[in-house]
Amino acid sequence: MMHEIRDFMANDHRACDDLLNAVEQAVVRGAWELARVEFARFRDAVLKHFAAEESILFPLFEQCTGMYLGPTQVMRAEHLQMRQLLGAAESALTERAAEDYAGNAETLLIMMQQHNIKEENVLYPMCDQRLAAQLDTLLPELRKQLGEPERTAT
DSSP: OHHHHHHHHHHHHHHHHHHHHHHHHHHHTHHHHHHHHHHHHHHHHHHHHHIIIIIIIIIHHHHHHOOOOSSSHHHHHHHHHHHHHHHHHHHHHHHTOOOHHHHHHHHHHHHHHHHHHHHIIIHHHHHHSSGGGGGGHHHHHHHHHHOOOOOOOO
């Protein structure tokens, strides 16, 4: 079985992780302005990821499976919690409150890791199985939402 949705979305998870790591490196060096710039990149990437799931992937999955109160509902609730943590971490960065930032960022990182495991091991494989017939339209839509360039044949 192909794992195109899982692989594509998991790659985006890794890209978000890399962006958060760049913020962490800047904070450790005390480069607050750089940390704020890097955090904005991270926040934007995470919010694009959430939007792609909430506006494209989850509704299609729900429509095709009839599962409206299952894993997608849990993921949406976790997205809301992570959005709140993003706001708290960003405020701490703006105030250059290293301890507050570290606490919020650590909580966010743990939550993201647990969330990503659930998506990559449960929800995305279900999507790959149930949405295989829609891949030709679904993947380009997700790419566009995430701001990735269209892939063309060479």
